[in-house]
Amino acid sequence: MGEYITGGRVFPQIADRLRTRIVAGDYAAGSVMPSEAALCKEFHVARNTLRRALAVLEDERLIITVPAKGRVVVERDRLPHEPYRYRLILGELRKMIEDGISPPGSRLPSESALQRRYETSRNTVRRAYAELEQAGLITTRHGKGRYVR
Structure with missing residues (x-):
């Protein structure tokens, strides 16, 4: 089963x-x-x-x-099709990269900055960053941050 x-x-x-x-x-x-x-x-x-x-x-x-x-x-007062919070973060970061607002080599916001901005957990932010990294759009430099490829 x-x-x-x-x-x-x-x-x-x-x-x-x-x-x-x-x-x-x-x-x-x-x-x-x-x-x-x-x-x-x-x-x-x-x-x-x-x-x-x-x-x-x-x-x-x-x-x-x-x-x-x-x-x-949880009782949902939002529509069921509203994107999950990590998708919202992912979409906005991807748009910044694709529109050239964050050009190659630029540093992206820290996890803690995104946590505060979106009022969410570190895991949610990390999930958005993990998907960007899997897509080959960003790279992580441990101890330094995340950067646009």
Whole structure:
């Protein structure tokens, strides 16, 4: 019955599948998510891996942790098709690069600056930067920052 996930990092794939269920209404707003144990069994993963996936959903403000209750799907006052916060950051950074506002060799804003600007977590900012790096648009110089290629 469980889903096996193969290839690449596992927790983003689990987050994607759970996100899809939330957006589709399989987990309704205000409902409690299945327990960690149940989800670990379903996806055949260790608890730490599952918790990393759930942290992504919390960073995206799709779920919250309620003591003595578990993880609850957040009531959405936004349209379901509104982009997730990391996509908003990703889109704006990509536009800056493509429009030449940030030319090759220029330094991009720090993680903490983007956290403050978008009122989000470091993981959300890092996800946007990771996608830009995978696309070959930026490079990371450890201890120095991120730069446009």
